[in-house]
Amino acid sequence: MADRADSVPGSGYEEQYEARYEERPSRTVAGAVLWRAGGAGSGIVLPDGCMDLLWVDGRLLVAGPDTAPHPAGEVQGSGFAGIRLAPGAAPALLGVPARLLRDRRVELADLWPAAEVRRLTARVASYGDPRAGLEELARLRTADGGLPDPLVAEVAARLRAGQGVAAVAGEVGLGERQLHRRSLDAFGYGPRTLGRILRLQRALALTRRGLPQAAVAAAAGYADQAHYTREVRALAGTTPGAYAAGAAYAAGSAGSAGAKREIPEPSGSRTTA
Numbered sequence: 001m002a003d004r005a006d007s008v009p010g011s012g013y014e015e016q017y018e019a020r021y022e023e024r025p026s027r028t029v030a031g032a033v034l035w036r037a038g039g040a041g042s043g044i045v046l047p048d049g050c051m052d053l054l055w056v057d058g059r060l061l062v063a064g065p066d067t068a069p070h071p072a073g074e075v076q077g078s079g080f081a082g083i084r085l086a087p088g089a090a091p092a093l094l095g096v097p098a099r100l101l102r103d104r105r106v107e108l109a110d111l112w113p114a115a116e117v118r119r120l121t122a123r124v125a126s127y128g129d130p131r132a133g134l135e136e137l138a139r140l141r142t143a144d145g146g147l148p149d150p151l152v153a154e155v156a157a158r159l160r161a162g163q164g165v166a167a168v169a170g171e172v173g174l175g176e177r178q179l180h181r182r183s184l185d186a187f188g189y190g191p192r193t194l195g196r197i198l199r200l201q202r203a204l205a206l207t208r209r210g211l212p213q214a215a216v217a218a219a220a221g222y223a224d225q226a227h228y229t230r231e232v233r234a235l236a237g238t239t240p241g242a243y244a245a246g247a248a249y250a251a252g253s254a255g256s257a258g259a260k261r262e263i264p265e266p267s268g269s270r271t272t273a
Contacts, residue, residue: 023084028139031086034131038079044069046204046236047197049156049187051090051098053108053138055081055130060108060121062094064101065188067197069237075105081130083138087194088152088186093141098188152186155179159195160202162221200235203228208247213240 023035047066054061056077063075063082091098096111109117124133138146151172158168168191169179180190187194203220211219217228232240 026083026135026138028135029083029085029142031089032135032138033084034082034135035084036079036081036131043072044237045072045074046200048201049087049194049197050084051094051101051188052082052084053090053093053134054105055124055134058121058125060117060124062090062101062106062108062111064104064106065098067103067189067193068235070103081134083131083134085138086153087156087198089148091186092148093138093146095146097185099184102188149186152182155183155191156187156194156198159191160198162195162199162202165191165195196231197235200231203232203240204236204243207240207244213244216240 021035021037023033026032026034045063045066046069049065051065052063054063054075056075057079061075065087085093088098094111107117108120120137124130124137127133127136151174154172155168158171159165163171165176165179169176172179174182183189183191183194199220199222203216203222206216206219207213213228214225217225220228222228222231229240232238232243236243
């Protein structure tokens with residue numbers, strides 16, 4: 001997607017954005033996703049363990065890791081672009097512990113020196129598509145020592161695979177308390193919460209494929225369907241049935257290319273549950 005926009009910096013690139021949400025994997029930043037949306041809309045943003053670097057009407061912001069659904073209109077703007085960084089990747093790039101950004105959207109200038117942010121803002125604006133500028137910014141920061149701790153990536157991978165906290169701690173050679181402290185800085189919350197969020201994302205992906213609720217609950221690793229329902233309510237603020245209906249509506253109205261775009265997506269993106 002980074003090469004598809006033909007907008008001119010400083011001349012209202014947001015006016016050329018389509019209303020729908022769209023994304024693609026980054027070609028240069030491991031595990032990252034580039035996305036854009038035409039406006040905040042009226043949907044919600046669901047937790048997914050990720051953090052985003054955002055470009056909103058010529059401003060650079062950071063979307064921290066979420067623990068609950070957030071309204072998509074929380075950040076006002078007419079055009080949005082972002083790079084969504086994999087769980088645990090953003091703190092090394094930003095130089096800020098994730099726990100300080102939990103459930104927050106903040107201006108990058110609140111985290112970095114103003115002069116540096118002005119320089120980076122001008123640099124991103126110089127790209128025809130701000131997603132390409134965000135991708136290059138993240139690539140350079142990563143190359144300049146912003147690589148996440150390999151242990152953090154392993155913890156995220158093991159939790160994503162459904163391993164329990166005690167098992168993950170043993171596999172990575174940490175006590176559970178040590179793992180919790182490391183996770184707060186890397187992910188914004190403890191490993192148990194991250195595991196719940198990643199399991200929810202597995203379940204919602206299965207729901208978008210049209211699986212029945214009981215099958216989703218079993219495949220995603222919930223104790224039973226009632227457990228799955230409680231977790232969807234707690235983390236997504238909706239029910240599995242309502243989510244499935246929204247997913248089916250989006251698929252039917254938007255076609256295969258846009259089927260995901262108006263159902264819950266990660267921290268910087270616009271979504272509807």
